[in-house]
Amino acid sequence: MNNNLFNEILSAQSIKRTVKQQRIVDASIRLFSEKGYSNTSTAEIAKVAEVSEASIFKQYGTKDNLLLSLIVPYIKEFFPSLANEAMDQIISNADSTFEGFLRAFLKNRIEFITGNKEIFQVLIKEIIYKEELKKEFLPYFHEIVIPRITKFIALFKERGELIDIPIDKILKLLFTFISGFIVSHFVLLNKESISNEEVEDVICFVMDGIRKSSSDH
Structure with a gap:
């Protein structure tokens, strides 16, 4: 992670999420909250979100990037x-x-x-x-x-x-x-x-x- 990535995610929040992205976000928040980030696999997120695991990697690249995409906008709103x-x-x-x-x-x-x-x-x-x-x-x-x-x-x-x-x-x-x-x-x-x-x-x-x-x- 670096400041460029941080700023890219900040800028990306102005773009409205697709239905599939929203399902991934909702599933990730629920699973990370219940099980913790380290104990949650992208396969589990994909199953709950009803998307393919490949879709998650295509949208976010890595699980770390997915975590950042959840937390960054929350920090801005808080x-x-x-x-x-x-x-x-x-x-x-x-x-x-x-x-x-x-x-x-x-x-x-x-x-x-x-x-x-x-x-x-x-x-x-x-x-x-x-x-x-x-x-x-x-x-x-x-x-x-x-x-x-x-x-x-x-x-x-x-x-x-x-x-x-x-x-x-x-x-x-x-x-x-x-x-x-x-x-x-x-x-x-x-x-x-x-x-x-x-x-x-x-x-x-x-x-x-x-x-x-x-x-x-």
Whole structure:
């Protein structure tokens, strides 16, 4: 895998899948989620998708390429350009709070994961165990995700809402706790969804750690 392949797959997502490709994708997601990528053969995917194994190789070349074609568009959708629109709204609204942003973001992304649970499970399991996937996607996170969230944190620090510690430390706290919370629910515990009450518990826990207290003003 290389950056050229990564970019080619990103560009290819704008082309609508054929019925046969969609069957291959659906079968792959289901089998990878149930059995794991390494334990799933292209022959099994072909059987479930009701296509020939040769069709899979013709469409994707290798099983690795097939995996990438599933995960890449999911990554793009998980961190949408909506972040820029939300940023504009917050900047223009002096009454906006980091807690409000965090609540809206969490609920929106949890709803997205709930509707795409199987591919989320595939993504987490394979990112953990496949070094080549980490090398492909970590730069994407750093280029797309980190700068956007950093802007939010810097804005609320300027407003005096968050504790006065380096932004990178706040980022680590947020990603470590929130990602652990979501992964444990949807992957380890295999829950179908996360309740609003659980979301509020997480928000309270996070904000208690990073909110600037009144005594600090």
